[in-house]
Amino acid sequence: SFFRALSLCLLVSLHLRFHRSATVQYSMPAAAASAATGGRVDQYTGGVTVAVIVTCLLAASGGLLFGYDVGVTGGVTSMKSWQAKFFPALLHAPNSTSPYCQYDDVQLQLFTSSLFLSGGAAALGGSWTSTHWGRRATMILSGITFLAGVVLQAAAVNLGMLIAGRVTLGVGVGLANQSVPLYLSEAAPHHLRGAINILFQLAVTIGILAAQLINFGTERIEEWGWRLSLALAGVPAIVLTVGSICLSDTPNSLLSRGKVEEARAVLQKIRGVEDVNVEFEDICLAARAAASVGNPWLTILKPRYRPQLVLAILIPIFQQLTGINSIMFYAPQLFSSLGSGAEGSLLSTLITGVVNVVSTVVALVLVDRLGRRMLFLQGGVQMLICEILVGALLGAGFAKHGDQLPPGMAKAVLALICLFVASFAWSWGPLAWLVPSEIQPLETRSAAFSITVLVNFLATFAIGQSFLSMLCNMQFGIFFFFGAWVAVMTCFVYFLVPETKNLPIEEVEQAFKSHWAWGRMGDVQLEGVITVPTPEAGRKASLSASPSPTPLPVASQTPTPREMLMP
Numbered sequence: 001s002f003f004r005a006l007s008l009c010l011l012v013s014l015h016l017r018f019h020r021s022a023t024v025q026y027s028m029p030a031a032a033a034s035a036a037t038g039g040r041v042d043q044y045t046g047g048v049t050v051a052v053i054v055t056c057l058l059a060a061s062g063g064l065l066f067g068y069d070v071g072v073t074g075g076v077t078s079m080k081s082w083q084a085k086f087f088p089a090l091l092h093a094p095n096s097t098s099p100y101c102q103y104d105d106v107q108l109q110l111f112t113s114s115l116f117l118s119g120g121a122a123a124l125g126g127s128w129t130s131t132h133w134g135r136r137a138t139m140i141l142s143g144i145t146f147l148a149g150v151v152l153q154a155a156a157v158n159l160g161m162l163i164a165g166r167v168t169l170g171v172g173v174g175l176a177n178q179s180v181p182l183y184l185s186e187a188a189p190h191h192l193r194g195a196i197n198i199l200f201q202l203a204v205t206i207g208i209l210a211a212q213l214i215n216f217g218t219e220r221i222e223e224w225g226w227r228l229s230l231a232l233a234g235v236p237a238i239v240l241t242v243g244s245i246c247l248s249d250t251p252n253s254l255l256s257r258g259k260v261e262e263a264r265a266v267l268q269k270i271r272g273v274e275d276v277n278v279e280f281e282d283i284c285l286a287a288r289a290a291a292s293v294g295n296p297w298l299t300i301l302k303p304r305y306r307p308q309l310v311l312a313i314l315i316p317i318f319q320q321l322t323g324i325n326s327i328m329f330y331a332p333q334l335f336s337s338l339g340s341g342a343e344g345s346l347l348s349t350l351i352t353g354v355v356n357v358v359s360t361v362v363a364l365v366l367v368d369r370l371g372r373r374m375l376f377l378q379g380g381v382q383m384l385i386c387e388i389l390v391g392a393l394l395g396a397g398f399a400k401h402g403d404q405l406p407p408g409m410a411k412a413v414l415a416l417i418c419l420f421v422a423s424f425a426w427s428w429g430p431l432a433w434l435v436p437s438e439i440q441p442l443e444t445r446s447a448a449f450s451i452t453v454l455v456n457f458l459a460t461f462a463i464g465q466s467f468l469s470m471l472c473n474m475q476f477g478i479f480f481f482f483g484a485w486v487a488v489m490t491c492f493v494y495f496l497v498p499e500t501k502n503l504p505i506e507e508v509e510q511a512f513k514s515h516w517a518w519g520r521m522g523d524v525q526l527e528g529v530i531t532v533p534t535p536e537a538g539r540k541a542s543l544s545a546s547p548s549p550t551p552l553p554v555a556s557q558t559p560t561p562r563e564m565l566m567p
Contacts, residue, residue, distance in 0.1 A: 041190060041504050043278040046271030048189055052196075055187055055270060058243035060199035062139055062180035064236030065146050066173050067207020071353065072229050073112055075215025082226040086111075086159050106469075107159070113464030114163055115170035120457035122174030127450035130179050131296070134249040134257065135186070138179035143241030146172025147234055154231035169233075170457075176240065178453045181437040182445065186250035187270060190504040194367035194434055198360065201430035205360045207236060209353035216350055251280070252442060252505075255287040279504075283442075286506040290443035300444040300451075307518035308509075311497065312436045312448045316456030318489035319432035320463050322383060323482030324424045327352070327417065348414050355418045359425035371501040372431055373493060379427020380490030384483050386420035391479030398476070428489075432456070438500055441509050 076082050083090045087108055122145075129138045149172060152165030180200050188196035214232055218225035251270075254263035263283070267276045293299045300309055367375060393413055397405045405413065436452040437445075470478050498511040498518065512518040 040278050040282065041507065044190070044504070045275050045278070046189075046273040048192060049270060049272035051272070052187060052189070052270040055247055056184055056196045056199055058247055059139065059180055059183045059187070060203045061236065061239045061243055062142065062176040063200040063203030064207040064210075065142070065176050065233075065240060067204035067209075068211045068233050068236050069115065069169060069173060069207075070204070071208035071211030072215060072233060074349065075212060075219065076226045076229050077108060077112065079215075079219055079226045081222055081224075086156075086162060109465045109468055111159075111163060111166060113461045115166050115173060116457040116461035116464065118167040118170030119174030119177070120454040120461070122171040123178045123450045123453035123457065126175045126178035126453070127296075127446045129175070130182065130253075130450075131256070131446045134253045135179045135183040136244055136247050136249040136253075138175050139183065139244040139247075140241055142172045142175030142179065143237045143239075143244060144172075145175065147237040147241070148172075150231060150234040150237060153233075154227050172237065174453060174457065177433075177456075178446075178450050181433045182449055183250055183253075185434075185437045185505055186252040189271070191502050192368055193438060193505060194372065194501065195364045197434040197437060198364045198367055198430040201425075201433060202357070202360045202364060205353070205356040205425060205429075209350075209357050212350045212353040216347065252283055252287070255283055256290055256442065260284075282504065282506050286442040289441070293443045296444045296447035300448055305441075305444055305448075307512045307515075308439050308441075308444070308448060309451070311439060312452045313455050314492065315432050315436055315497075316452050317459050318485070318492065319428050319456065320459035321482065321485035321489065322424055322428055323387070323463075323479070323485075324421070324429070327421070351414065352418055352421050355421050356425045356429075359422040360430060363426035363430045366426065367430070367434070368501060371499050372435055373497060373499050375427045376431055376493040376497065377490060379423040380486055380493065382423035383420055383428075384486045384490070386416045386423065387479045387483035387486065390416045390420070391476045391483065394476035394479070435497070435500065438505055439508050439512070442506065 077087075080091065090108070126138050126142075129141065146169055149165050149168030149170075152168055153162060154165075156162035156165060181197060184197045184200055185193055211229070211233075214229050218229045221228065248262075248266045248269070251263040251267040254260075254266060264276065264280055267280055267283075268274055271279070290296075299305065363375060390413055393409060393416070394405075397409045397413075401409075437449055440448040467478075470481075474481060496517060498515045500508050500511050503511060
């Protein structure tokens with residue numbers, strides 16, 4: 001009932017907002033952005049249709065895979081029946097000398113974090129499949145692979161089979177995280193790209209909350225409750241697989257593979273109008289530039305693409321250094337250490353899950369109004385304050401009251417963690433996937449976003465593998481550690497992350513060219529690289545290269561999409 005009500009509210013809000021956007025076509029901020037960059041965004045036609053909403057909702061379901069896995073892991077690892085089968089040492093010889101060290105076990109951390117090693121490797125493979133087979137095919141493959149991992153995990157009879165299943169799950173998650181944000185960014189209208197892309201992160205948070213609700217119920221099933229929790233991960237895998245089969249690929253992906261007419265038909269369908277010539281021409285120009293650069297892995301190393309590469313690497317690292325996944329993975333163990341007990345710890349985790357979902361909806365509403373930078377900066381400041389206060393409370397509380405916090409102080413810590421989760425959910429949570437997926441030009445987009453997913457997963461592996469040991473050794477100081485990194489990343493955003501709100505995806509590069517620091521690199525042009533500074537300039541270049549010696553009438557001087565894609 002909760003998810004049904006949430007989905008209904010979300011669809012109504014999206015419909016009202018999209019209907020208003022479709023009525024006024026494209027707003028003045030979008031036109032102003034277009035004028036600033038020399039683009040033609042004010043000439044784009046069409047509104048937001050039912051087709052694009054349904055398409056993006058189905059695609060965003062890929063986030064359920066990642067979210068459910070993140071949410072289910074902490075709850076399952078805190079169940080006594082699961083511990084008795086795979087980690088009996090946690091039951092028979094717990095390290096209870098310190099409330100910070102109750103779950104310090106290297107193998108337990110390996111189980112949790114092994115998914116991200118295979119996920120990172122799969123993201124690199126996903127770059128190839130996403131480029132050559134398309135975003136849609138990669139999403140289908142991710143759902144099938146994830147389903148195979150679910151079977152292995154739920155049927156596991158020993159630790160090796162359990163970890164093999166988790167590694168297989170990682171392949172599915174890596175492919176989904178590589179393809180779904182790209183799909184959403186390319187299918188969305190430019191002025192709502194932020195909100196639609198955040199549907200992926202919303203699906204992640206819903207997956208986390210669903211897993212926490214299921215864990216709260218299955219924890220009472222002593223023998224096989226953990227198997228049920230793990231087996232139900234197959235539901236989002238089936239949703240993604242079936243949903244992706246019903247979808248068309250994005251116009252950008254189809255054009256990059258030479259499917260011109262199919263790409264036009266898909267663009268007309270999701271924009272709801274027949275006349276999509278201007279937007280289609282701009283995508284064609286980007287596809288032609290992409291076809292001219294050769295190997296995208298070598299191309300992205302060139303100076304022209306260095307600003308985007310720096311952000312593609314640092315943003316996912318910074319996201320993990322907020323400490324959020326450590327809290328999501330190990331929330332039951334963390335709250336149990338605070339004295340909540342097994343059931344109380346799962347309930348506390350459930351509360352943070354609800355906060356996570358609601359706050360992500362806030363990001364969906366505000367990201368295209370306030371912009372990416374504003375949410376990044378506000379969220380960073382709030383996270384920093386919360387982590388400092390949590391560290392101070394834990395340090396003072398355990399020093400005064402021993403190995404268990406009094407109820408009032410434990411509730412205060414829970415409230416601060418909820419505020420921390422909220423600020424993350426409307427800032428670094430969705431934006432760390434949105435910004436890297438929209439800042440890359442088409443010629444490097446798939447490869448660069450694969451780097452983002454790889455770096456994100458490697459950073460998640462490192463934090464996941466070390467968090468419980470760090471908590472044991474650093475104790476409350478671990479929150480000061482993450483807080484210091486939040487201060488660093490907030491300064492990084494303030495000085496070096498440009499605003500991309502309201503820019504069409506194929507014109508986002510202009511934001512770097514006008515940036516005070518990155519603009520110096522963006523002016524570097526390399527031999528052998530065809531640069532399209534603006535779509536209008538690209539049209540002129542295409543016209544000058546036309547083989548026809550006879551001047552065309554003014555009304556006919558726009559080359560056809562097929563001509564734009566010809567070398």
